[in-house]
Amino acid sequence: MIRLSHIKKSFRVSRRAGGIKNAVGSFFRRQYDTVEALADISFEIGDGEMVGYIGPNGAGKSSTVKVMSGILTPDSGECVINGRVPWKQRKEHVSELGVVFGQRSALWWDVPVADSFELLQAIYSVDPIEYRRNLDRLTEMLDLSQLLQTPTRQLSLGQRMRCEIAAALIHSPKILFLDEPTIGLDAVSKIAVRDFVADLNRERGTTVILTTHDMQDIEALTKRIILIGRGRILLDGQLSDLRHRFEGRRRLTAEFTGSADLTALPEGASLLTLDGREGLSAVSDGSHRAVFAIDGSPSALISLLSGKTELTDIAVESTSIDEIVVNMYREYGV
Amino acid sequence: MKKISNLTVYRKFLSIHLRSLMQYKASFIMTLLGQFSGAFSAFLTIYFLLRRFGTVEGYTYQEVLLCFASIYMAFSLAETFARGLDRFPAVIGNGEFDRILVRPRNEIFQVIASKTELTRLGRLLQAIVTFCYAIPASGIDFTPDKILCLVLMVVCGALVFVGVFVIFAFICFFTLEGLEFMNILTDGVREHGSYPFDIYGKEIMTVMTFVVPYTLVQVYPLHYLIGRTDSLLNLFAPLLALVFLIPCALLWKLGVRHYKSTGS
Incomplete structure (x- = not known):
């Protein structure tokens, strides 16, 4: 059984700006910062x-x-x-x-x-x-x-x-x-x-x-x-x-051939990039690659795509654990 | 679970050090010789000085040699076996002290056991050679009490040096800079302490008694050894010097509480 309650630990570290002048100055009068390594740890x-x-x-x-x-x-x-x-x-x-x-x-x-x-x-x-x-x-x-x-x-x-x-x-x-x-x-x-x-x-x-x-x-x-x-x-x-909680939206990547207009998408789906460019929503003949962000099930988007274009490849990625952690760090501002 | 004694653990450490040493044989022998010749030159200084002047403040050549050999032997024992304390800045710097703290043995014991500097036995060798000459030449009748006196001088002397090393290590918990001044109390004492401290005058005697009790393992028992006094106080002065280890141990405990560890 491990129990920590309200653990605090701070260190005093000497501080000086770079440069020879400050180096000489710190010889006579050293400034210290207190760094709070542990502010309040309980678990x-x-x-x-x-x-x-x-x-x-x-x-x-x-x-x-x-x-x-x-x-x-x-x-x-x-x-x-x-x-x-x-x-x-x-x-x-x-x-x-x-x-x-x-x-x-x-x-x-x-x-x-x-x-x-x-x-x-x-x-x-x-x-x-x-x-x-x-x-x-x-x-x-x-x-x-x-x-x-x-x-x-x-x-x-x-x-x-x-x-x-x-x-x-x-x-x-x-x-x-x-x-x-x-x-x-x-x-x-x-x-x-x-x-x-x-x-x-x-x-x-x-x-x-x-x-x-x-x-x-x-x-x-x-x-x-x-x-x-x-x-x-x-x-x-x-x-x-x-x-x-931190998963966010999943990402769907589709490769297809033929022309397509991707302005009207099912609910919960949005187009991120088309052929690597943002803001583009329609392409003419040729092979293309589109990346979408989706909430929930990808089936509506897939059926839309397969109806409009010749799908050659499709991949759905869930948020990686690394991204989840990045989202967490961002939300807590650390 | 039966507890394995510190002595057994120490023997295992020593055998590890020996095995590491065997990997660097040539370096070992060269350093050993270097240490010996350093000590030999200190010996020569005494030899030439006293051949020229006969006595120093009433001490004969042989008497000074006894003093020299006992301090050198004490110092080299301390340095050989407590070298871990002497290189404590490195122990802190490379995170080895973290490792020591997560093991269930006394910290000072582990620091001491972590390094045995057998090359320092070069000085010990010089001390032994000097004893071999000075003991018979001094004309002292080595009765059991005189033998005890000499043994106490060396053993307690080594422990006082270890105490100074502990103070040095204590300072390392707070700063790793500007520690050279501590050398006055280690290498300085080894060199100047080759002569009985009373030749330097009263002030030095006071410092070397009340700051670090070197006189209690040197000039006071030396007087008993060479027959200047019969006082048992002089004979057992080295044991009194061990009181010095108490504040050393307390400082150490204070230092460990302030240990900051390194990053990562």
Whole structure:
């Protein structure tokens, strides 16, 4: 059980304008800005939930994760995770926590991955039998057998990320924080990582909090998302509801031959471009391409088109998750 | 679940460092030699100075050498095993400290264990060689209490240096700039502390007692060692110096609370 209420955290950063004059000036009198990284963060996450924590760059995602990991001490507010305050009972708290920072390694650079794992076993005091069992399982599921004897610095990004995830799970944590786990990975590695996380959540009931810019990660893994912007929770809800609310209009692309006048369209449909141009609505003979925006069912528009022209191809696209997020960011002005 | 002791964890860290080291053997040996020759030149300075003048403020050549070797040994032990604290700006800068905080072990322990700079043993080697000469040549009768005195000087001396490293790391939580002044209290003390501090006069003695208690691991026990005094206070002065570690630990805790982490 994770509960945050009214968490605030601000940083003081020194500020100066460019140029040599200002540089000299700041030597004598430095100006500071207070940046409110977390203005007011409250949410609850139950055991075994899998939650996507999203927001634009600089919104406060990582700061929240760092507060929950016991790395940052907030200025005010409460955070209780499984009955403990992370920064006060840090050691007890982190022994049940796994963290993957996508941009940083948890492994030792110059030694084989297996040696790093052994060191982690000692640091977390993992029982040798449990360690063996976890390692075997992780090796199999993440396909690590070829990698264990390789020094970390020789691994590719995708290989390393699989090892990082294994490293975060050696001690069977109850809660897993994934901070951009698929950043820079190829399609195959991304899917492998997603599948693994989904299995982990299903089989072990591990609570997973995922921060990412990759909306496919969110779509594949989480039902609930929390949107943060400028240090505040803007939205907290089911992904399906959000999809419904922010989906907007679908797009229909038609290719046809022959002449056509597309001024009178069924209700809910509007012409966006014809042959790549806006404002054009009628064309003479030849092959053409028209893009429409539609609300609801496309059938009326399709029957109209097929009656008037020789349709050669047709495609209906629903709003991608990326567009939904853009719509959300726009609506909340972040 | 049985808790694995810090000592076991430390041994595993050490074995990792050794294995990494084996990948860069030539570099290791060169640095080791460099460290040794640096220390050797410091030794030569003392040799020429005292051959010319005989004594410094009443200390003989052999007595100064005992002082030199104990400070060098203390410093090199601290630097070898607590190098992680000495390079703390990098630990903060590359986000390694975030990683340390998400692991269930004491933070200072992890910082110290994260890096063992075995090349610094070059200085230790010089200290050992000097002891091998100075101990028999000093004419001191090494009874158990004198041996204890020397051991306390070295071990507590190393811990005081570690304390100074912790203060250095504490400052890093607030700023990573202009930290060179801290070198006065580390490298500066190593060099100037090769001579007993009382030769520099009262002001230096006061600073080196009450700001950082270096005199308690150096000149006071040295007086007991070379037989200038019988006071047990001098013998156990190094233990008193360990009180210094308490404010160091408190400052550290304060620093961790103010830790800002880096971006991303």
